[in-house]
Amino acid sequence: MALRKVLQQLENYKSEKPNRVFTMYLNTDLADQDQQGGEWKIHLKNGLNNFEHYLQKDGDSDEKRNFWAVKEKVENYMHEHQKDLKKSVVIFATGEGDIWFSERLQMPVQTAFHWEDQPVLDQLKSLNKQFPKTGIVLTQKEQIKLIDAELGAVNDTTLYELDLNTEDWKQHQGPHHADSNLGSGGVKSSKKDELAERFEENRSRWYKSIAPKIDQYAKNNNWDAIYLVGSSVEVDELERNMNKQVDDKINKNLLDHEEMKIIEEVM
Structure with missing residues (x-):
């Protein structure tokens, strides 16, 4: 609507x-x-x-x-x-x-x-x-979900996943649950620490590359309010790289929650 x-x-x-x-x-x-x-x-x-x-x-x-x-x-x-x-x-x-x-x-x-x-x-x-036209941006390391909401209902959902092989953000439209990182081939627990370390080393650069996509998505959907949701380190990093003004930041990991539950939690 x-x-x-x-x-x-x-x-x-x-x-x-x-x-x-x-x-x-x-x-x-x-x-x-x-x-x-x-x-x-x-x-x-x-x-x-x-x-x-x-x-x-x-x-x-x-x-x-x-x-x-x-x-x-x-x-x-x-x-x-x-x-x-x-x-x-x-x-x-x-x-x-x-x-x-x-x-x-x-x-x-x-x-x-x-x-x-x-x-x-x-x-x-x-x-x-x-309840203005609202964007909710959820971060969880190499996954970023965008929820376009209006009057407390979901209009659209988009998920970006970082392909660790190519270092490109891949877009998925609509509801989506990712079980593993693109290009990781099903990451084993023995490699999780290594991937986490790699993410921390490159987070600033990777978030800098996704921020313009988020800004454009916000512009295209006429967001009047923007909320960033995730760990404080990640949402702060993302905010620094975005041109759009952020209205509030919520330090919770909600990316895998059902969209309506996320809206209720955030708004």
Whole structure:
């Protein structure tokens, strides 16, 4: 989700009767005591019915038709995703179909429904400010993982591994677990000390060669915040070689942890 672009598009959108904009912020967080019985279904039903009753009294047949089209889309979406909900659902929609934005978020929201001439963006903007486009860079000797995160969710994951034979950083896209160093042929325990010593001797040079790739990745993904995670020696070395500003450093080895656990730990 490119939230910055979505917000720009929604901010510039205005309409008028009968093609109004539906906005929904729905709390679906099962950790919330008020949601453990699936109360979101009641809130959703009541929220949609309230608008329908109002429009029945208003008597504008075109507006009613547009709302019914939105209601059907929203109900179908919630039915389709009811088994894989997170903490909240945000939807913006019009009956004519020129707007449809739906997202299940890891962040809670306050349940609210709107049927107005433009999208109601207050909560989405607040979430974007609290949880900006974030890069998490994890170091663990000759492995560096980059996590592109937004609103507490993973957009993309990239792993760089140093090939000890060629001294080149090899890129792997998406989730990846490495059992051994590239080019090491399955490093035996008797050689671990030797490899560790070699890494310490060359760390500065090797991190200097990977830092521009990280800077470029950060630029391409419009990171607003950057966190470095790893041993203090390694994150300090990496920070010295990066041009991008680092917001915080966490001295923990989390590289092999599941991505969502890493985000929860860091953010």
